[in-house]
Amino acid sequence: MIPISYYLILSAIVFFTGVVGVLIRRNIIAILLSVELMLNATNINFVAFSDYLQDLGGQVFVFFALTVAAAEVAVGLAIIIALHRSRSTINVEEFNLLKW
Amino acid sequence: MSQLFFGYFAGMIVITSILVVALKNPVYSALSLLVMFFHVAGLFITLHAEFLAAVQIIVYAGAILVLYLFVVMILNVTQDDRYHSQWRIAGVVCIPLFIESLLLLSGGAGAVNTGSRSLQSGPDGAIATDNTLAIGKTLYSTYLFPFEVASLVLLVAMIGAIVLAKKDIGQRET
Numbered sequence: 001m002i003p004i005s006y007y008l009i010l011s012a013i014v015f016f017t018g019v020v021g022v023l024i025r026r027n028i029i030a031i032l033l034s035v036e037l038m039l040n041a042t043n044i045n046f047v048a049f050s051d052y053l054q055d056l057g058g059q060v061f062v063f064f065a066l067t068v069a070a071a072e073v074a075v076g077l078a079i080i081i082a083l084h085r086s087r088s089t090i091n092v093e094e095f096n097l098l099k100w
Numbered sequence: 101m102s103q104l105f106f107g108y109f110a111g112m113i114v115i116t117s118i119l120v121v122a123l124k125n126p127v128y129s130a131l132s133l134l135v136m137f138f139h140v141a142g143l144f145i146t147l148h149a150e151f152l153a154a155v156q157i158i159v160y161a162g163a164i165l166v167l168y169l170f171v172v173m174i175l176n177v178t179q180d181d182r183y184h185s186q187w188r189i190a191g192v193v194c195i196p197l198f199i200e201s202l203l204l205l206s207g208g209a210g211a212v213n214t215g216s217r218s219l220q221s222g223p224d225g226a227i228a229t230d231n232t233l234a235i236g237k238t239l240y241s242t243y244l245f246p247f248e249v250a251s252l253v254l255l256v257a258m259i260g261a262i263v264l265a266k267k268d269i270g271q272r273e274t
Contacts, residue, residue: 002106007147010110014117021121029126029172033133036164037117040140043156044113051147056238059149063239066159067250071257073164077171078264084175085267 007048015041028083028090032076039069102146105203109143112136112196130168131189137161138196145203151232153200 014037021034043062050058084090116136120129137160144153239247 013114017117017121030129033120033129047144047147047149059152060239060243062152064250071253074257074261078261081265
């Protein structure tokens with residue numbers, strides 16, 4: 001029997017990898033991929049606790065996280081395409097319209 | 101045995117998630133994210149969530165990551181060497197699939213040996229025959245309203261993606 005703390009440590013590692021990716025990458029597609037990493041870390045947490053507590057609610061919540069991830073990807077990639085069309089770059093350093 | 105499976109899946113998840121951040125080419129990042137999705141699905145199998153493992157592969161690896169790769173190819177931000185050595189990538193993808201099919205064929209051997217109860221009963225105590233049936237009963241009874249809200253989220257995302265990505269939606273009206 002694997003203790004649940006192992007799953008939590010794994011999830012934390014993956015989540016912080018995603019956070020670091022969001023912070024250090026300059027390619028906007030890589031930033032969205034890092035967001036996917038963070039969502040998967042929460043999914044691992046949900047399923048681990050669902051098995052630990054013998055409650056199916058955790059697995060159902062993974063479904064909703066999947067739904068939100070799909071919506072986020074669709075809208076995010078549409079925004080990237082619109083940005084690429086107007087600025088012809090996907091480097092986030094170039095997007096400074098909202099910078100003060 | 102279960103420690104072996106957990107160690108393999110966890111190690112590969114950590115390595116590939118670091119590779120997602122570390123690799124320069126977005127295509128390679130997306131492909132290592134694909135490998136990570138397969139290993140997360142394997143981890144779900146060892147946690148008695150077989151249906152979620154299938155959904156993880158179908159939705160994440162099949163739909164979301166293909167969308168990413170489409171956008172990467174459309175925007176043409178990759179280097180020239182992206183078509184080389186595809187057999188290595190195919191091998192890396194096939195290894196977790198092979199291990200997962202072995203797990204499923206052996207009746208979830210890595211999970212059975214953990215000694216924990218199989219998560220197959222619904223919230224009302226009804227004994228379901230498998231994980232898919234239990235999730236379906238829970239989703240359509242306890243979580244029916246969030247399920248409908250999720251469909252609304254998907255509808256809004258679909259309309260928003262079309263509006264954002266369409267080129268001349270404003271000029272046609274003028």
